[in-house]
Amino acid sequence: MSTAKATPSPFFPRREFLKAGGALVIGFSSAGLLGDALFAQDASKVARGAAAGPPDPKQIDTWLAIHADNTATVYIGYVELGQGSTTSLLQISAEELDLDMSQVSTLRLDTNLTPNQGGTYSSSSIARGSPAIRTAAAEARQALLQMASKKLEAPVENLTVSKGVVSAMGPGGSTLRSVTYGELVGDKLFNLAFTGTAPVKPVSEYKLVGKRPVRNDIPEKVSGKYVYLQHLRLPGMLHARIVRPRGQTAYGSGAKVATLDESSIAHIPSARVLRKGDFIGVVAEREWDAVRAARDLKITWDIPAVLPTSESVYDVMRAEKTRDRVVLQRGDVDAAVTAAAHVASGHYRAPYQAHAPFGPNGALADVTPDSALVICSTQDVYATRNTIAGIIGLPPQKVRVQYYEGSGTYGHSCYDDVAQAAAILSQLAGKPVRLQFMRWDEHGWDPYGPAHVGEVRAAANADGKIVAYQYDGWHHNWSAVETSAQLALGTPAAEWQDGAAQMVNPSDCGGMYDIPNVRLVNHHVPGMNYLRAAWLRSPLDLSFSFASEQTIDDLARQAGIDAYAFRKRNITSDRWMGVLDAVAQASKWTPRPPASKLSNAKVVTGRGIGLGTHLTSYGGAVVEIEVNKETGKVAVKRMYGAIDAGLAVNPAFIENQISGQLVQTASRMLLEEVKFNKTNVTSLDWNTYPILRFEECPEVTPIVVQRLDQKSTGAGEEVMAAAAGAIGNAFFDATGVHMREFPLTPDRVLAALRRG
């Protein structure tokens, strides 16, 4: 037994600050100690990071560096969100460079180092990120071969590369001479324009892409060595917490401080209140003191009672004067419905749902009069840099934003809000701060996935061909201003402009079927007297598919046709057919019409099939459920999910993604709903916003439909909509009753069964 004196807090674990070119750079005091496999230290001797980015995308050096030890650093403009997409992009780079996976690594996003590839949205890291990274790697390889050709005095055609060693081949396949990439250009700049003209490898020659190298962040994540954002500390920093009303207020009106008694925390050592407008925070030297100060501070707020409640929100939205846009119009829906043999329709409701990252967001900031460093978990470092620069009044080039992974975020959680808040607090304190949101801050001030009302009707002719389809959707858009900016500067609330992910989505709403007469209308509800909103994994798609796919099953039932067979009859796209067949086969689907095996038992079972996606890719799902008709409890027993995301760079990661999507969809469809009264949100933690647990978790079967000849598209969310539709259909199959509203909580289920 030894007695160790604890290091006094605050401290800065395992890292030190290096002054480089006037900018603060986080350096690693010991790469070994840190044990960062994914994010190695940039061993390059070339000065990087001294100047504000973005680096010139037209230069090869922006995309990668070759080191003397024959390894490469690839600069990727996308963040790792626990999906393995970084490893997949490294796979692509290694493939084109003819390197081993152990020879490539990348750096975390940093506005002084990494290219600006836009944000990490819509599961598009591979789709949008890979072309640039792939061609830059191919072009670098071409340049390396030319250098090698001179050095080895051999024509390029006679050169082969393996693991970064270029060999000149003699007659009969003998190796004459060799040189490594590291010897050719190690730690020097290429100084080459990136033209995008180098040919990339044909699919038939892939050695790494399409294979399953394991994720190299996992050993560190299970041993406690992985550095999450929440682990970082800055020298000389204070711990900070924000103070806001418990539970957000209406987006447009925010909250005003009515009374504030700073003396109420005078008993807490070193704690003080920081204020800018209606933005309130506390700082202290020790974390517990900051937590207690935020808890004990006496403050009251003026909050207008303008929200609808979580119960009335659907009727209120439906009655609003909306801005309507026809998203798709084809043929004559009314005429086709009138003439059709079978007509199905329904009014559907979907609640606000929270991102609720498992670890609440945090950020570190060091704002001085002429520079700022902000470390946070943003999905877009360059966009965050611009907003923060505006808030603290510095030019963007004076602000450096670095990304560190937090816990999974599933879209736009509070990561920008917390980064802005940290910057404001550091500026007020005149010191570096570490701000950690508490659970109620994250749950309560999340920009939620918006609530939705959907009205759908569809018609089929006597032989089960869908002839008409109409979908009308009501919801508001995403919020463009973060709470911190609103409270501190009085920045007026504004909504995002319309965009594909905020509108009725043709891909979910009948788009998988061949339907001659279609009308899709988006009814934009003005969002000021509602909750704040942003993209939540598979934005609105679960709501669309829940309504749409139940309508399709209703037509199948009326036509007396099996739900799988009915869909096959109405699909010509081989890609939709591929995922549909995949889940039907995996689940051993046996044909019979929906709700054709109803029983009087207390606990009944059902199965459902569904299709859906986000914007790209193709998702299919089959779900098996149990409904207890006495208690109203629904249990999802088994889920099968298939995706066609074009070329699957690493099918193993996508399988893991699908599993997560299926479990999260079960959680969202059975349990998740943000509750609120006229003034505030009341879902503030895991008790008031429950999610699925181990005992409720279904068995899941993920299926990747590999398409080597198609370009890679998103795979992080596209099975969710299909699974949401399948859950609705499984409930109908079990009970003969449509659930028009989710989550399928016991109260709702019992009410629906009573209505019949």
Next chain:
Amino acid sequence: MAAEIKIRVNEQVHSVSAAPDTPLLYVLSNDLQLQGPRFGCGLAQCGSCSVLVDGAEMRSCVIPVSAVVGKSVTTLEGLPAWYAKQKKLAKAPALHPVQQAFIDEQAVQCGYCFNGMIIQAAELLSKTPRPTEAQIRSAMNGHLCRCGAYPRVIKAIKRAARITSGVLHAANDEAKAEVAR
């Protein structure tokens, strides 16, 4: 007010200066610089901050530091040594078998919840070496995973149980004997 408090963490005694009501988590993260237990809710609802106190899983976000005086705290970092002591191994393995199983099953998504998952699973296997699936689900039920990694966690715990209860060792030994023959 701050007081000098002696706590035993991962078999070392540390003296920290903290208010006695400080939740243990903040002392582990800030004073001892440990990265295993981490903040998730501060409300004993999620399991992110789990540690073993005298071999039993506890939520460090709500236990005051003063309450573990005289007890033995094990964090994720100390788990291999804790396992070695339990199993009377001469040397601590690099990873607890549960940790290794989580790698083998590629069970992790973002991984933030895995501190609690591993701590709870290690406690479970120390008390119930061959749990049924129902026992696993029930023991783990207080641990949330927002990424939905549950199915692979269950698989990984089953795998770890086969290892810790000797089944895989025996199988490996047999395989080796086979090769030798």
